[in-house]
Amino acid sequence: MIRGAALEVARWLRNPGLWPPLILVAALGAIPAATGSATLREGIFLLLMYVALASSLNIFLGYTGYVSFGHIVFFGLGGYVGFYALTVLGWPLALAAIAGGVAAGLLALAIGASVLRLRGAYFALATLGINEAMRAFVSNFGPFGGPTGMSLDFSIYRSFGGPTEALWLAYFSMLALTIVAVLMSSAVKGSRFGLGLFSIREDEDAALVMGVRAPSAKTIALVLSAVIPGVIGVLFFFKNGNIEPPDAFKLQTSIEIIVMVMLGGFGTVLGPVVGAAGYERLRSFLLTSDPFKSLQLTIAGVVLLLIILFIPNGVIGWLRARVPRLRGTLQ
Amino acid sequence: MTIVLRAEDISKRFGGLQALANVSFAVEEGQILGLIGPNGAGKTTLFNVLNAVYRPDGGRIVYRDRDIRGLRPYDVARLGIARTHQIVRPLNELTVRENVMVGACFGRRELGLVDAAAAADATLELVGLDARSDQLAATLNVAQKKRLELARALAADPDLLLLDEVLAGLNPAEIGAMLDMIRLVRDRGVTIVIIEHVMHALMNVSDRVVALDYGRLIAEGAPAEVAADAAVIEAYLGDPKLAAGLVRAHD
Numbered sequence: 001m002i003r004g005a006a007l008e009v010a011r012w013l014r015n016p017g018l019w020p021p022l023i024l025v026a027a028l029g030a031i032p033a034a035t036g037s038a039t040l041r042e043g044i045f046l047l048l049m050y051v052a053l054a055s056s057l058n059i060f061l062g063y064t065g066y067v068s069f070g071h072i073v074f075f076g077l078g079g080y081v082g083f084y085a086l087t088v089l090g091w092p093l094a095l096a097a098i099a100g101g102v103a104a105g106l107l108a109l110a111i112g113a114s115v116l117r118l119r120g121a122y123f124a125l126a127t128l129g130i131n132e133a134m135r136a137f138v139s140n141f142g143p144f145g146g147p148t149g150m151s152l153d154f155s156i157y158r159s160f161g162g163p164t165e166a167l168w169l170a171y172f173s174m175l176a177l178t179i180v181a182v183l184m185s186s187a188v189k190g191s192r193f194g195l196g197l198f199s200i201r202e203d204e205d206a207a208l209v210m211g212v213r214a215p216s217a218k219t220i221a222l223v224l225s226a227v228i229p230g231v232i233g234v235l236f237f238f239k240n241g242n243i244e245p246p247d248a249f250k251l252q253t254s255i256e257i258i259v260m261v262m263l264g265g266f267g268t269v270l271g272p273v274v275g276a277a278g279y280e281r282l283r284s285f286l287l288t289s290d291p292f293k294s295l296q297l298t299i300a301g302v303v304l305l306l307i308i309l310f311i312p313n314g315v316i317g318w319l320r321a322r323v324p325r326l327r328g329t330l331q
Numbered sequence: 332m333t334i335v336l337r338a339e340d341i342s343k344r345f346g347g348l349q350a351l352a353n354v355s356f357a358v359e360e361g362q363i364l365g366l367i368g369p370n371g372a373g374k375t376t377l378f379n380v381l382n383a384v385y386r387p388d389g390g391r392i393v394y395r396d397r398d399i400r401g402l403r404p405y406d407v408a409r410l411g412i413a414r415t416h417q418i419v420r421p422l423n424e425l426t427v428r429e430n431v432m433v434g435a436c437f438g439r440r441e442l443g444l445v446d447a448a449a450a451a452d453a454t455l456e457l458v459g460l461d462a463r464s465d466q467l468a469a470t471l472n473v474a475q476k477k478r479l480e481l482a483r484a485l486a487a488d489p490d491l492l493l494l495d496e497v498l499a500g501l502n503p504a505e506i507g508a509m510l511d512m513i514r515l516v517r518d519r520g521v522t523i524v525i526i527e528h529v530m531h532a533l534m535n536v537s538d539r540v541v542a543l544d545y546g547r548l549i550a551e552g553a554p555a556e557v558a559a560d561a562a563v564i565e566a567y568l569g570d571p572k573l574a575a576g577l578v579r580a581h582d
Contacts, residue, residue: 211408
């Protein structure tokens with residue numbers, strides 16, 4: 001057993017497919033640090049956030065083939081729990097972040113044990129309902145501030161050495177989380193557990209007959225894909241200073257993350273990184289250029305249509321099919 | 332003589348259709364048991380009950396002295412029962428090797444990835460698909476997909492193998508090769524239950540034959556006895572001369 005595990009870790013580190021996404025994330029992350037620019041820091045914070053969200057969603061959507069329309073619920077719930085821990089309970093940021101991740105993981109566990117018996121479109125619809133139900137619940141939940149949400153007392157930044165220092169701390173935490181998300185995505189993909197997930201994606205009944213414990217495997221995949229979004233929620237709203245139900249459980253973001261995964265290539269490690277970075281750059285451009293400002297979502301919809309029609313396996317999947325030599329590095 | 336699997340009074344109903352009615356039989360260790368019957372007789376349903384895809388409405392299934400009713404298909408797979416599907420179910424977007432690795436990883440041996448890859452390569456060589464291991468399973472033709480089904484089941488290192496029409500769609504030479512492979516697997520100590528419509532092949536390879544019709548067991552015995560059975564001729568074989576020919580060919 002130990003020998004087997006050691007062999008698998010060694011094989012994973014030797015896998016050339018691990019490095020392109022890591023290098024890409026590290027390079028992006030280094031830009032603000034090298035320049036010290038606050039504008040770049042804010043832009044890349046969002047970009048890294050989407051890379052991490054897309055990579056996390058991909059562990060579930062890309063590897064098991066189950067669509068989760070409401071994945072943002074983990075970000076929102078994690079954000080709320082962490083925000084509550086920070087402001088009301090006065091916990092340190094690290095502990096609040098862990099609480100957010102744990103809350104998201106527990107919700108995923110509950111969904112996995114109940115709703116994940118549904119397959120295909122039924123499950124996808126149920127995830128929409130879960131997000132809406134959570135939004136409605138939080139909007140009426142007194143301790144979380146109800147419809148007006150909660151605000152951070154800005155004096156809290158003082159314990160980090162001032163607002164600027166707090167923003168840099170949030171930035172580097174986001175960079176670290178993104179790297180963890182990519183490592184996790186790669187480790188799952190290259191593992192025996194990952195092979196089981198892929199077999200579920202291809203044919204769940206055949207997988208069951210071959211001995212794959214599909215119910216627990218799907219649940220674990222959902223938990224793994226929920227924890228990081230939960231922690232990200234805490235960081236995002238810590239930086240944001242306040243949290244409200246419409247911001248925490250934004251369906252639009254949920255759909256956009258799916259577009260990012262599909263654009264880059266679902267089921268690959270590099271795909272969500274490329275897809276999220278590409279989509280986020282496109283969106284920042286659209287949002288800041290006058291003629292497109294209000295058309296941003298329309299364009300996102302058209303992009304999704306084009307992907308599904310012409311490159312259903314995303315950019316990375318398309319490259320892998322076209323250039324077999326690159327299959328080792330583009331995974 | 333050890334009994335590997337014993338089905339006792341198995342019944343299964345789908346709405347108004349009695350797919351299986353009080354079917355009982357036993358499989359001895361190291362035997363090849365043939366399962367015959369017309370389309371819709373309940374053969375595949377019986378397989379689906381044996382490996383827990385369906386829960387029987389009544390009866391007991393005892394595998395190696397253990398009642399396996401109520402287990403899930405993955406539990407049954409890990410106990411050592413592997414099967415192939417009549418309608419092939421390749422994992423299309425995975426390579427041929429990865430398909431077989433799933434069997435090796437999650438079947439009875441529960442191997443790690445590195446050992447599973449080695450086991451998959453050995454199994455692919457055995458079924459003659461080693462040249463295609465890096466192709467996507469979707470690119471195989473039907474005959475190759477049948478062999479892939481067999482390879483996935485074999486890679487699990489099963490104790491009991493359920494083969495559902497692995498010969499269908501193969502040419503005579505391929506049938507001969509497949510029969511040799513089935514015997515080889517049996518000689519390695521695997522007990523086999525095989526559903527087949529290619530009668531001369533089935534009669535040739537089976538030690539015992541069970542015949543089903545409308546969900547009922549209508550005959551059981553040595554291949555020659557079952558082929559000569561009046562009820563089997565009436566329900567399935569149709570032509571008494573064909574039946575006589577089968578008996579002669581088998582002798």
